[in-house]
Amino acid sequence: MSDAVTLPEEFAALAPYVAGWAHATNAERLHKRMSSSMAEVQDFYDAMLPRLEAALVHLDRFPLGGLPPAEETLYRLVLAAGEAAVAVEIYRAPTLPLAPDASRVKVYYANMDG
Amino acid sequence: MAFTAAQIGAGTPDLGDAPLSLTPFLSPDYFAAEREQVFSRSWLNIARGCEVPKPGDFVVRDVEIRHASVLVVRGQDGEVRAFHNVCAHRSARIEWRRQGSCKLFSCPYHAWSYDTEGRLRGVPGLENFPTLDKAANGLTPIACEVWNDLVFINFAAEPPQSLREFLGGLLPFERDYPLADMDASATVEVAVVNCNWKVFLHAFLEAYHLNVLHGRSLGNTFNPPDNPQGDPLYYRAFGRHGCLTIGANLERRAGPMETLSQRHAADLLSTGGKARASAYEELGSGTRLLNPTGAANWALEGVVLFPNVMWLAAMGSCTLHKVWPLDLERSRFESITYYPRPRSVSERFARELRFALFRDTIVEDILNTEYSQQALRSGAKRHMHLQRGEIAIRHHYHQVDRVVRGETAHV
């Protein structure tokens, strides 16, 4: 429900991307990228790119690990932009040319989110 | 540019240019000898001290080639120890979680319990075991030593040498490259890679393939225009171990988001940006272990930790690629990248983008090595040909071979 989506006010234009892209883990972000078309990844990337620096400046005012809910949502979009950037700037494709099935690869983090 | 003798450190054996036999990748007897000579008598990196920061913290790790489940636990006395995760009663697996914290380990079968220092504490119905010697039936210890916050184990009842003797010339890395404050991590794990463990490890021991197999992802990252084949800047052997110095292409043009990431964090793929510049400055010129030639484009030292680890020591991050043999033609892969804990969202964003790229380059190595194993098995070729810049592979191949042949069991 888009009504439930809250983002910091100046980033409200990103609301349409929250449901698809605002995930908590690298594995979910990777899955979203791999299961999207290039047009979808490009569209998300294009929406994030002009706002990314401002988003980082805004979020850097809060401690990592202690973000208010709206900022947490924006933070997740920012991390997803990092994933989308690899598809757009490096591979020009959502998936890798020489890769095995993505389910064979597990990714997990420790102490990364404050 | 060619890789020449001037780029090889003193103490590195001259191993010539002969083609290599494929037997070590295909022979069941060779694999059996690796189990007995290499993996049963070498120090193996199994965990980080920071994974078990407090008394009672533990991790459980498999070493399949030894059929072992290894329990690494910090005792109430603060010491890190390793044990076989096996109950003295009827050999059940005691701890089934991958990590956790406790005061007592309780066997899920009949509830025998053990303390964090390995002593057998509780036996339900003890009166029915009239001959049981509790003191002699604690957890079976595995030799365990810690260096630079890396926990190593050795399956030999009496290891042929101490961990410090085994590491030898690598010991100053603890001073030059302390891991203690790098305790944030991102791990890539592949449960089964269908190739011999050395085939997969060797995929991380040269930069010759980066512009080709990883042309999209790493093209022009480590291969500057004057060094298109990715020749190492330097190579040094340290006993069984080796150290490969790799340079970056500082002329590489990154896309806009990647450029932004290079402002906020440096890592082994950095080809520019403020974060790399200040990390390079911090590195200084005082160490001969990191950046031994003082190259402005230094990217990383790739330390081949005998037998099964490639440790990439870079500015701002380091990676441990560990390849664990499952059987002759199957391996498990674990790649752990360590960072200082991110201090801000922008640093965290940079980590995310740069790790996503690194993760993808690792994934690109999987199918290639699996097809190579199939091809090795096909009998189409009798040998492989290594170029001089693939010296780290030749050295590793040779060191494994020496141990397998029983020439010497230690460094």
Ligand code: FES
């Ligand atoms: S096997 Fe552990 S208590 Fe019986």
Ligand SMILES: [Fe+2]
């Ligand atoms: Fe590779």
